[in-house]
Amino acid sequence: MTSSEKLKELEELDISKLTVKDISNIKNNPLRTILLDMLKESGSGRTGGGRLTTGPIKHSSHQQEQVVPEPEPTE
Amino acid sequence: MVQSIFINPSGQTDLVPFHTFIWKIASRCNLNCTYCYVYNSVDNRWREQPRLISERVARQTALRIREHCESHDKHDAHITFHGGEPLLGGVQHLEMLSSVIAETFADSGINVGISMQSNGLLFTPEIGDLMLARRISMGISLDGPPEVNDLYRVDHQGKPTSTRLEERLSLLTSPRYRRIFNGFLCVINIATDPLMVAKYLLSYNPRGIDFLLPLNNYDRRPPGKESMIDTTPYGDWLIKIFDYWLNQKNETQIGIFISIIRQIFGLQSLRESLGLAPVDLIVVETNGDIEAVDSLKSTFHGATRLGYNVFENDFNTVAADFAVRNRQSGAETLCQKCKDCPVVNICGGGYLPHRYSVERGFDNPSIYSADLEKLIRHIHAVVFNQLENIQFKELKYVTSTNSFCSC
Numbered sequence: 357m358t359s360s361e362k363l364k365e366l367e368e369l370d371i372s373k374l375t376v377k378d379i380s381n382i383k384n385n386p387l388r389t390i391l392l393d394m395l396k397e398s399g400s401g402r403t404g405g406g407r408l409t410t411g412p413i414k415h416s417s418h419q420q421e422q423v424v425p426e427p428e429p430t431e
Numbered sequence: 432m433v434q435s436i437f438i439n440p441s442g443q444t445d446l447v448p449f450h451t452f453i454w455k456i457a458s459r460c461n462l463n464c465t466y467c468y469v470y471n472s473v474d475n476r477w478r479e480q481p482r483l484i485s486e487r488v489a490r491q492t493a494l495r496i497r498e499h500c501e502s503h504d505k506h507d508a509h510i511t512f513h514g515g516e517p518l519l520g521g522v523q524h525l526e527m528l529s530s531v532i533a534e535t536f537a538d539s540g541i542n543v544g545i546s547m548q549s550n551g552l553l554f555t556p557e558i559g560d561l562m563l564a565r566r567i568s569m570g571i572s573l574d575g576p577p578e579v580n581d582l583y584r585v586d587h588q589g590k591p592t593s594t595r596l597e598e599r600l601s602l603l604t605s606p607r608y609r610r611i612f613n614g615f616l617c618v619i620n621i622a623t624d625p626l627m628v629a630k631y632l633l634s635y636n637p638r639g640i641d642f643l644l645p646l647n648n649y650d651r652r653p654p655g656k657e658s659m660i661d662t663t664p665y666g667d668w669l670i671k672i673f674d675y676w677l678n679q680k681n682e683t684q685i686g687i688f689i690s691i692i693r694q695i696f697g698l699q700s701l702r703e704s705l706g707l708a709p710v711d712l713i714v715v716e717t718n719g720d721i722e723a724v725d726s727l728k729s730t731f732h733g734a735t736r737l738g739y740n741v742f743e744n745d746f747n748t749v750a751a752d753f754a755v756r757n758r759q760s761g762a763e764t765l766c767q768k769c770k771d772c773p774v775v776n777i778c779g780g781g782y783l784p785h786r787y788s789v790e791r792g793f794d795n796p797s798i799y800s801a802d803l804e805k806l807i808r809h810i811h812a813v814v815f816n817q818l819e820n821i822q823f824k825e826l827k828y829v830t831s832t833n834s835f836c837s838c
Contacts, residue, residue, distance in 0.1 A: 369695055369815075370696070370697070390684075390692050
């Protein structure tokens with residue numbers, strides 16, 4: 357099946373079938389980082405409905421919910 | 432009433448507990464952005480609100496959140512300081528609020544993250560030091576380089592604000608304060624060059640960027656879609672940035688793109704504006720009123736009103752409300768056109784405010800439906816091709832059970 361045929365179907369891809377080695381073959385761009393993150397996440401197991409979940413989603417009018425890391429110790 | 436314009440979901444029994452609590456800690460703003468959904472849209476109830484959230488309201492809200500978490504055995508929650516402009520109360524106000532939260536959750540076993548969305552103009556070293564000490568992170572609203580940002584993001588005299596903001600950004604992105612800098616929110620202006628906007632924002636090396644579709648709907652059409660809703664100027668604008676971003680070596684996460692990629696792989700969206708995951712956020716106004724997501728203010732007067740207040744109601748009562756649960760029912764509450772669409776599992780019908788019309792309430796596809804579909808299909812094709820290029824051996828394709836039709 358060609359890419360364009362796949363596109364028509366818009367099939368869902370299965371992250372669990374990818375390996376770190378596969379992903380490392382992607383040139384270093386944001387997609388590689390995202391795939392590696394998702395692969396790590398998928399290790400935590402699937403939840404209801406066969407879909408992976410990662411907890412809460414974020415309000416669209418607010419930036420990421422990242423907690424400030426602990427300050428690095430100073431001399 | 433809000434309820435009358437929603438479709439009635441059926442069969443849902445379990446409450447979805449809230450995770451993100453958006454505190455409107457200031458109900459006024461030092462800017463007067465012409466597109467603002469709070470101050471220059473159809474809902475003017477901000478005039479009735481106290482200028483700043485008080486310690487009394489903050490303490491009661493924090494107690495309600497702790498009570499809600501404990502009733503669901505939740506061990507984490509998030510509070511976002513928002514406005515108006517959340518820095519209007521200065522460092523003392525921020526210190527009071529963070530102290531109230533720390534005291535309320537001390538020894539609770541509940542980890543509460545705090546972030547803020549600000550226009551950044553009032554950021555100072557004193558505020559930065561407090562945010563570092565209290566581990567509060569900050570996102571900045573910025574639409575691009577000065578010639579773009581100053582088109583709409585002006586002060587109350589109509590004067591541009593970018594020069595002052597760039598000074599503040601230099602401070603915020605300095606080594607001392609960079610840890611608290613989360614990134615940018617950027618409202619899309621299709622009259623601008625998307626790559627110029629993207630390159631400018633990326634030059635600050637932000638942790639994240641979110642591009643927001645303007646808060647328009649069927650009755651207040653977005654620029655470029657006044658007469659034809661099937662045109663895709665917003666999809667085209669975003670595709671140019673996606674293609675540029677994907678071929679750069681950078682660590683910046685662009686929320687809309689990552690959310691689409693994640694959903695292509697069956698993971699959950701990171702944004703409430705995309706996907707079918709239950710929406711688990713709620714807004715508390717400066718007077719303690721508990722309201723629906725504030726961007727609904729762009730639809731009609733009183734759209735966010737739920738009729739609850741932290742002094743009279745707990746969050747479980749709110750979570751059980753019809754209007755709240757309506758956003759937690761997946762595809763069930765979407766219009767028929769969305770239900771039949773091949774990308775519904777990814778776009779989720781689009782953002783709720785974008786679906787509104789006086790005639791049909793929220794029973795429409797997003798006004799940006801064609802843009803979203805084009806963007807999703809483009810990203811899907813690019814991801815597919817990149818994976819094809821690495822000649823993976825074992826990657827299988829699974830057709831999701833209830834999502835994509837083959838049209």
